[in-house]
Amino acid sequence: MRPNSYHRLVSYTKNLAAEAKQGRHHEALDLFAQMFASPDLALDPFVFSLALKSAAVLRLPLTVRAVHAHAVKSGLLHDPYVASSLVDSYGKCASLVHARKLFDDCTQRNAVVWNALISLYCRSGDVPSALRLFELMDVPPTASSYNSVIAAIAEFGGGSGSSRAIELCRKMQVAGIKPNLITTLALFPACVGTGALNSIKEIHGFALRNHIQPNSQFDSGLVEAYGRGGCLPYARCVFDEMEERDVVSWSSMVSVYAFHGHANRAMSVFKEMELDNIRPDGIMFLSVLKACSHAGLADDALKYFDIMTKVYGLDAGSDHYSCLVDVLSRAGWLKEAYEVIRGMPMKATPKAWGALLGACRSYGEVRLAEIAAEVLFEIEPENAGNFVLLASIYAGAGKFKEAERVRMVMEGRGVSLNPGGSWVVPRRS
Structure with missing residues (x-):
């Protein structure tokens, strides 16, 4: 490739990556088309992966097929990173059948390719297929391999899913793969599902030893896990020690108080958050409405519903309406609850x-x-x-x-x- 062509390729690739990162996926695909139409530019696997990700986000199966055809013409079909992007994109845009066929036809499968299909099965809730594929891996599994399956088992694995997810994490460590932030986040629901407070403490200690904590995402999950695991004082302690609190952190604390039926404390935390100049989101208001519902505070529920829609201009979703109907119904305001349903x-x-x-x-x-x-x-x-x-x-x-x-x-x-x-x-x- 000529020096001038090389510099053009680098410039195009940077722009393509920037467009995709900022969510301008139509523009990213337009850039890819321009790049492919330039005969002096030898596109690399990274460029194809970016284009496929944008096509997947936009749910454009015909575009995925077009990029697939371009990859064949460019001799990159068997590149593992192009193959994994194709598997992922076909799974999101077309069907798992298409993704599986492409996976089966791929002759050079590294862990990235395996993980792409395992992740698709996990996201679709097909835990048995994900587990079968995981067990068939002919390359060493990575942390991502384990994380996808652990999260899927915890979420879709039924009554035994929580204990199975925890057991798989232990196997992960025996295999010499260290759990990371994603692993710990996936395990929180599993620990809550089994009521395993000791497991939550174990994850907390592991995070401290391996410098995962402090992390706002982890800390928010830890607050929720301790709270729903029956240890409200620990949840509050983690919350109070957080160096930075975003709306997710505040929502977690409100959710925990709501779960334990402490409506007044939940609403107090909401007011603290407002004083801290954190703008509430729909999830926060859902937690507040649940707190009102558990305590039968119909007046407060109506007040916070109005604050959400009229003061903050947030759109109420079906969950917000359902929660409002629930609190009004519990309070005996049946006609008002019916009117809310009619006005949804x-x-x-x-x-x-x-x-x-x-x-x-x-x-x-x-x-x-x-x-x-x-x-x-x-x-x-x-x-x-x-x-x-x-x-x-x-x-x-x-x-x-x-x-x-x-x-x-x-x-x-x-x-x-x-x-x-x-x-x-x-x-x-």
Whole structure:
């Protein structure tokens, strides 16, 4: 390559990397097209990887195929880094089937290529396939290999997932691979899932010894882990010792107080955060609303909902609305809860309708129960609990014929109770 062409390639590559890093992916792909159209520029694997990542972010399968074709023409298809980017991009834009075929056709697979496909299986929740692939690796696994599988097992592994994730971390250390920040973050939910306070302390000690802490992301996860693991004083101690607190850190502390039912403390932390000039986000407000819900503070929930939308201009999501419906329902403000559902800018979730239906039973509200149940029968046709709940509400109001009718509708639709469930409808003698 001529010196002038080399300098042009370096300049183009820097610009391409900058566009991709700053999220201007359309511009990045336009630059790649210009580079490929220049016959004097010999593009390297790094350039193709950048283009594929931008195409994946934009979910452009046709562009991925075009870059794939360019890689074939350039003789770079078997470069491990191009191959891993292709596997990842096909998995995100097309399907895991396409990604797996490309992986199987790749003759030179290093750990990066293996990790790309393992990560795709993990993100899709297909833990068995991820584990099978992990066990089939014909190259030494890396920390990334372990981290992906540990996180997937902890999240999607079911009842035994937490203990299996912790065990895999121990195998990782036996293999001579040191856990890193990503490993510790993946393990926090696993430790909480098993109620393993000692494991949380072990991770904390490991982080201190290996200089992972202080780290705001780790510390926020540690606050949440200690709090949900039943050790609120430790959570508060970690929070108080944090050198820098971002909105995630504050949200973690509020979430912990909400989890333990300390609504006043949660709202106090929120006020401290405002005084510290940290702008709250949607997650923070969700934590505050949950705190209000657990304590039955309907007035406060409405106040913070208004602060979120009117003072900070944040869009309320379905989770915010569901939480508001829940707190209003718990407080017996059923009509207000129903009006919130009716005014939602998006379709109400089963969680919102379920909160209203459950409260109707507590407060003997039949008319709203019928409305909520009718919607739930449509969006959760297999959920026997909704039928049982409505029948119970009818029975509680002395409407035994209506209760029996609900039972017959349920049987007619072929909806069955879960094992261990029962149907009890009082009958008049």
